[in-house]
Amino acid sequence: MRRIGVGIIGCGYISQAYMNAMKLFPVIDLKAVADMRADAAAERGREFGVPALGIGELLKRDDIEIVVNLTVPLAHVDVSLAVLEAGKHVHSEKPLGVTVAEARKVMELAARRGLRVGCAPDTFLGGGHQTARKLIDEGAIGTPVAGTAVFGCPGHERWHPAPAFYYLRGGGPMLDMGPYYITDLIQLLGPIASVMGTAAMPRRQRTVGKGPLEGTSIPVEVATHVAGVLEFVSGAVVSIMTSFDVPKHKHTPIEIYGTAGSLLVPDPNRFGGEVQLARPGGEWETQPLSHGNTEGQLRSIGVADMAAAITAGRAHRASGALALHALEAMEAFQQSSDEGRRVKLETTVERPAMIPAGLPLGQMD
Ligand SMILES: NC(=O)c1ccc[n+]([C@@H]2O[C@H](COP(=O)([O-])OP(=O)(O)OC[C@H]3O[C@@H](n4cnc5c(N)ncnc54)[C@H](O)[C@@H]3O)[C@@H](O)[C@H]2O)c1
Incomplete structure (x- = not known):
C-alpha cells in the first residue's frame, strides 16, 4: 500500500486527538506539523516525534500531499487557500469557511488546480x-x-x-x-x-x-x-x-x-x-x-479516507462539496431568521458512498 505524506497546520487543542488517531491508519504518514505559534508546533512535534516547521517550510515539502488544517474557524479559508496554492490537497476542520462566499473560494481554487478538498466532521464515517x-x-x-x-x-x-x-x-x-x-x-x-x-x-x-x-x-x-x-x-x-x-x-x-x-x-x-x-x-x-470504526477518538478517519481515495482513484467521502452544502444550510438559518422567510439552497451534493461493511479498523477500502 502506498502511504500518503500528511502535514498539519494548527497545533491547538484538537490536534492531539488527530495525531493520536493518525497512528491507527497506516495509509497516513505524518511528516511534519506547523502553527503560527512556533511553541505550540514544537510541543506537538516533541510529543509525537515529528518535525515542527514554519508554515512556509511545511508547504514546500515535496513529501507532503495532504495538509490538515486545524486552525480556528476564522483562519480556515486563508490557510486552505495557501495549502492549495502550494499544490497540495487540503482537509480542513469544520466549518469549511465562516461564510458560503468564502468557502466557495476554496472549492473554486481546488477545482482550478485539480486538487482535493476534504472537511470535518468525519464522525459520520463511524460505525x-x-x-x-x-x-x-x-x-x-x-x-x-x-x-x-x-x-x-x-x-x-x-x-x-x-x-x-x-x-x-x-x-x-x-x-x-x-x-x-x-x-x-x-x-x-x-x-x-x-x-x-x-x-x-x-x-x-x-x-x-x-x-x-x-x-x-x-x-x-x-x-x-x-x-x-x-x-x-x-x-x-x-x-x-x-x-x-x-x-x-x-x-x-x-x-x-x-x-x-x-x-x-x-x-x-x-x-x-x-x-x-x-x-x-x-x-x-x-x-x-x-460497521467497525466505533471505538474512541478516530478524528482523522476522513483524512485516511482521502489518502486511500487518492491511491484508489475514487472520490473521498468527507468532501468539500458535502461541507459546502452543509455550510449553506447552516448559514441559511440566520438568513431565514433575519428575513422571516424560507431559504432555498443553491448548492446540492450526492450522498457520500457508504463504507463497505465489516472492514477492520484502519482500512478504508
Ligand atoms: N476543541 C474541540 O474539541 C474541537 C473538536 C472538533 C473540532 N474542533 C475544531 O478544530 C479547530 C481547532 O480547534 P481547537 O480547539 O484545536 O482550537 P485552538 O485554538 O486550541 O487551536 C487552534 C490552533 O491554530 C493556530 N492558528 C490559528 N490561526 C492560524 C493561522 N492562520 N495559521 C497557523 N496557525 C493558526 C493557533 O495558534 C492554535 O494553536 C476549530 O475549527 C474547531 O471548531 C475543535
Missing part, C-alpha cells in the same frame, strides 16, 4: 452512523419522512481553555456543532432543499470557566440558540435545535421517522454508539452494528 445509513438504505424504516436533531449545552466556555472563538463570527452552536448533525443527516437522507430558522442571542457576554483565563469575560457576536426546520429534496422534514443556552436536556441526538419505523441515530459527535429501531407500536430494539 454507529454507517450502520444507521445501511438500515435506512435497506428499507428498515420504510421511506424516511421526518426526524429531529438536537444539540444543547451550557456553552464550551465551561471546559475550553481559549473559548473566545466560539462566540465570534464563525462560531455559535450552529457553525460549531451543526456540522456534525447536518452532515450526518445529509449522508442519511440526501441533499437539503430549503431551511427555515430562528436565531437568538440571549446573552451579550460569557465568562471563561476553566484554565488560565478563568473568570475573564468574552463578548458574544453570534446567535447562541438556533432552532428551525430542514426540508430535504426527498421530502423528509427534520426539526433541529443547536444551542449554547441549555443547562441540561433529555432529547436524543438524532431520530429519523419512516413510513414503517423509527430509528435512533447515535451522537453524531462520536463514531460509535447505539442504533435503535422500533416498528409502529413496538418497543425500541438495539441493532447490531454492521
Whole structure:
C-alpha cells in the first residue's frame, strides 16, 4: 500500500486527538506539523516525534500531499487557500469557511488546480452512523419522512481553555456543532432543499470557566440558540435545535421517522454508539452494528479516507462539496431568521458512498 505524506497546520487543542488517531491508519504518514505559534508546533512535534516547521517550510515539502488544517474557524479559508496554492490537497476542520462566499473560494481554487478538498466532521464515517445509513438504505424504516436533531449545552466556555472563538463570527452552536448533525443527516437522507430558522442571542457576554483565563469575560457576536426546520429534496422534514443556552436536556441526538419505523441515530459527535429501531407500536430494539470504526477518538478517519481515495482513484467521502452544502444550510438559518422567510439552497451534493461493511479498523477500502 502506498502511504500518503500528511502535514498539519494548527497545533491547538484538537490536534492531539488527530495525531493520536493518525497512528491507527497506516495509509497516513505524518511528516511534519506547523502553527503560527512556533511553541505550540514544537510541543506537538516533541510529543509525537515529528518535525515542527514554519508554515512556509511545511508547504514546500515535496513529501507532503495532504495538509490538515486545524486552525480556528476564522483562519480556515486563508490557510486552505495557501495549502492549495502550494499544490497540495487540503482537509480542513469544520466549518469549511465562516461564510458560503468564502468557502466557495476554496472549492473554486481546488477545482482550478485539480486538487482535493476534504472537511470535518468525519464522525459520520463511524460505525454507529454507517450502520444507521445501511438500515435506512435497506428499507428498515420504510421511506424516511421526518426526524429531529438536537444539540444543547451550557456553552464550551465551561471546559475550553481559549473559548473566545466560539462566540465570534464563525462560531455559535450552529457553525460549531451543526456540522456534525447536518452532515450526518445529509449522508442519511440526501441533499437539503430549503431551511427555515430562528436565531437568538440571549446573552451579550460569557465568562471563561476553566484554565488560565478563568473568570475573564468574552463578548458574544453570534446567535447562541438556533432552532428551525430542514426540508430535504426527498421530502423528509427534520426539526433541529443547536444551542449554547441549555443547562441540561433529555432529547436524543438524532431520530429519523419512516413510513414503517423509527430509528435512533447515535451522537453524531462520536463514531460509535447505539442504533435503535422500533416498528409502529413496538418497543425500541438495539441493532447490531454492521460497521467497525466505533471505538474512541478516530478524528482523522476522513483524512485516511482521502489518502486511500487518492491511491484508489475514487472520490473521498468527507468532501468539500458535502461541507459546502452543509455550510449553506447552516448559514441559511440566520438568513431565514433575519428575513422571516424560507431559504432555498443553491448548492446540492450526492450522498457520500457508504463504507463497505465489516472492514477492520484502519482500512478504508
Ligand atoms: N476543541 C474541540 O474539541 C474541537 C473538536 C472538533 C473540532 N474542533 C475544531 O478544530 C479547530 C481547532 O480547534 P481547537 O480547539 O484545536 O482550537 P485552538 O485554538 O486550541 O487551536 C487552534 C490552533 O491554530 C493556530 N492558528 C490559528 N490561526 C492560524 C493561522 N492562520 N495559521 C497557523 N496557525 C493558526 C493557533 O495558534 C492554535 O494553536 C476549530 O475549527 C474547531 O471548531 C475543535
